Amino acid sequence: MAGPFPDSDDDFDGRDGARGGLVAKGQAGDNAAPLSITEISQLLKRTVEDRFGYVKLRGELSGVKRAASGHLYCCLKDDKAVMDGVMWRTTAQRLGFLPEDGIEVVASGKITTFPGRSKYQIVIEHMEIAGEGALLALLEKTRRRLEAEGLFAAERKRPLPFLPDVIGVVTSPTGSVIRDILHRLADRFPSRVLVWPVLVQGRGSAEQVAAALRGFAAMAPGGGRGGALPRPDLLIVARGGGSIEDLWGFNEEIVVRAIAESPIPVISAVGHETDTTLADYAADRRAPTPTAAAEIAVPVRHELANALGELGLRQRRCVNRPLQLGRERLEARLARMPRPEALAAQAAQRLDELGERLRRGLADRASRARERLQADRARLSAPLLRAQLGEARQRLAGVRLAPVLVQRPLAEGRERLAASWRLAQQLHPERPLQRGYAMVLDGGGRPVTYSAAARREPALTLKFRDGRLDVIPATGEGAEKAGAQAAAPTPAPAPRRASPRARPAPPSAEQPKLL
Template structure:
């Protein structure tokens, strides 16, 4: 007796057991094998890309790695920046900042997704930089970092003046020259980078370092600190907008004059300092009186004292 043929016999694709089709040389791949092939294809095809997008979900892990996502109105791309590159960032990434990143695309087989491994991250133009500045200023202002009630009066005649600036630029020469003309004073220079990678960390460390000096120690503790650099673009002056620098100046136990850039330049360091000087030279003028005028004032007071004594 003949039994009816199974529908699976007529249609091998619907069979209960996987069968090799005659003449088919495409062997079944394991999940790991297909994932590895996808990874190689993506990395070969997108080994170097530049992507523009808005940062979202920015998180710095305890390991130092930076995790984030780039998004626009239609899509989202996960990203990671390993610790070595993250430490070299010249700004602090925040949600909502528009950036351009450079890196390579790769896949993560464990979750069946893809991401960009970021080598470099830059703010996407001056407009995005100004937006980041406004956002940071508003946040620090809400904390009371720029409250006028926190400002301290400057000492009338500081015995020691600390200067945080580059030791090789025209700024330190201008400050020393003006101090020498007005009132020769003892100056302690803390040399720092004033632009580029690592500048913000060095400036903040210098401001904190002056505050940490003990009175009567081998390095004299300043009565006043001047933080200074010459003029430049908003990118050149960006180190003085960094949160680390602003917090160091606001937390200084020594009064601080901020003298960053030219008269029209303004940085967040200016808002945090006890006094803003329009130029580094002007900072020296604000720091000390004119010796000749002070001597004349003392002589006048002495003459008045002698006249008052005669009248008695």
């Protein structure tokens, strides 16, 4: 019975000629057993390691990462291929530089495979930066160590003097660097320059540069007396461009420490703009070239003169500005103030209007008075006046006046007048003179009421009932006794009873008064 599956070993797939069975079976004459993945991976590993036991590769680092275990993983690549790399922890710890992406290196080691991912890789045993790799590695290592000590910290940088009197230059006396510096200083601001000649390349150059820096620092501040050289206010460490080997003296630790310990601010001008040394990190200021160092050291003299002139002009403007503003405000206020004739214009117009109204009013009033006079002329005739007088006499004759209506108001008024007169007599200032008292007057005729005031007067007048008497105040002990006696209080006279006649009249019943 035929079915969908072949039932004999002789059945073949007609498409590729391969056996079409589901179960793997050995074939006649086949004595090779199938290999496991692990077995083939081990065979490949041994083959690769035997063939490439030690290789040296050059490539660019990519994908650099350090695992928590300390192992370093990366990729080495060029423009056409990429190879994985690994550096074990013990080897990675001995690296003299920090691997980063983009650095071209030369790695030495052996090629091996990683069966877990079917990849091949290089186990790096030694790695240097390609082309001067060892030198750069040492440079980076020294830089990190000195940076960790704080020699490159920004807070250690000191400001440069604005206008140094003396500038010290540490450089070769025979090169073009010193000529460039002196020429630039002469152009910008001529200054006194002290040159300490040193070697700037080769064996012993670093020691000479460090000794020059310490020599300038050892000078006494404020020198220059008795033939002694003055201490510089600013130092310039300069050298022309060159390779890293030529500039290596300025990467030495002894030079870096001398710059960092210098009490005088230092400008580093080593190499060209693209060259960087450890001296640049330790200096207070880095200049791209020696000529630029001279430009940084001093300002331009004519620019300073222009700045001073500008400041003087601004000062004069500031002084004159309040006057100018005051003048402008005064002119603005004067422009807003009205003219005198404009102030009096309304008043003059009002005066003219009132004058015209007064003229018309007087004319109208005279006209109305004339009309009233003409109207009253008929009422002022003699017969009319006689008739009105007769009528008034008749009304007067008909009025009956009671005597008591006239006599009582007169009596009340007379009694009030008498009481006021008696009170005025009692309150008269000379009334006490009738009873034996005297009035003391000063030279001006004014009453004196205090003994102290009387003693200050050169002459006094005593006014009695019948006349006056001029006296002179006594002085000395007699005066003090007299003053004491006068100061003694006198008994006040007993109050007199008021006369019954001075009492006001009791209110009476309201009566009609004669008007």
